[in-house]
Amino acid sequence: MTDNNPTHERCIARRSVLASIGLSTAALAGCTSDSSTNPSNNSTADGTGLSTEDSDVFATVEMNEQNLEVEVTGESATEFINLVDPDGELFDQARLEEGVTKVVFEILGRYEDDLLTGEYELVALESLKSDDPIDSTTISLDAECKITDVLWAAENPDMDWDKNSPVWDEYAAVVIENEGTIPSLLTELQWEGAPAAKLGRDDTVSYHHEIHLPPGETTAYSFGQIYQTSGAGGSLDCSELGTEPMTVTAVVQVGADPSYTQQIEYGDDQSCDLTIVKGSPTDSDSTGGES
16 A cells, blocks of 8 residues: 655655755754753653753743644744754754744654654754854653554454444454653554455555554554455465464554564364454564664
8 A cells, every 4th residue: 555645755855955054063963062061951741741941042842743842932032943863963943933932843744754763952043154052952752652452343342443334343453552752653554464464465464544642552443354354355264274473563653663463363164263362562673763
């Protein structure tokens, strides 16, 4: 399943445009000379707020849905704010119009780049020609997602399934817990070894999503019949399958891509009476936003 939306091109252009601006070293990297004496002064307050109590310029920093909102004090002479990633590279830049004290950085979105996790630096500049920043502060942008459960509709009928579908009981849901400081974004669920995949040519079925994963627990419902054993192309011969693993991988925009493996028993005849034997989180080689 692919997306051909031309909007995807804008995520490629952001860093290219920023790199061509020709900013000074001080404007790009921030207060590098003060980094050893100016420790991180930000902590997660409620999952969406990042405190800046030790900064004289940055009043508030909040992560709301897909945007990082940064507000400076009214007395500040700040005209530009740089957001510098953990590698010291300029991630984005915003300009404060006259009389405005708040800027917004788009962090998450279906067509945005994966986000490098770790310590980011906010740098306040009086102008692009400034040799020395007015102030800087450090924030931690990180999401630690894990799949804690995979649920079969037939065994969980009281959940919010689309029961207008005659095959709703073949759908699945994934419970994802985010233990990080900011939301992540679920962009795809990959179902390797699913019963529905065994009906097709590939061993994996996947579906694109756009589900925000704030700190805490989120349930994502599948778009397809994951536990399907028959269709227009035929039926599975479950007597030849025995017990097989199904591994679900959540492709997320921030942090590593978590996986979960569920053992499915296919029964001993062609009736395909499925039974979920057990399931548990599994290690994933994919690194998502950390790559």
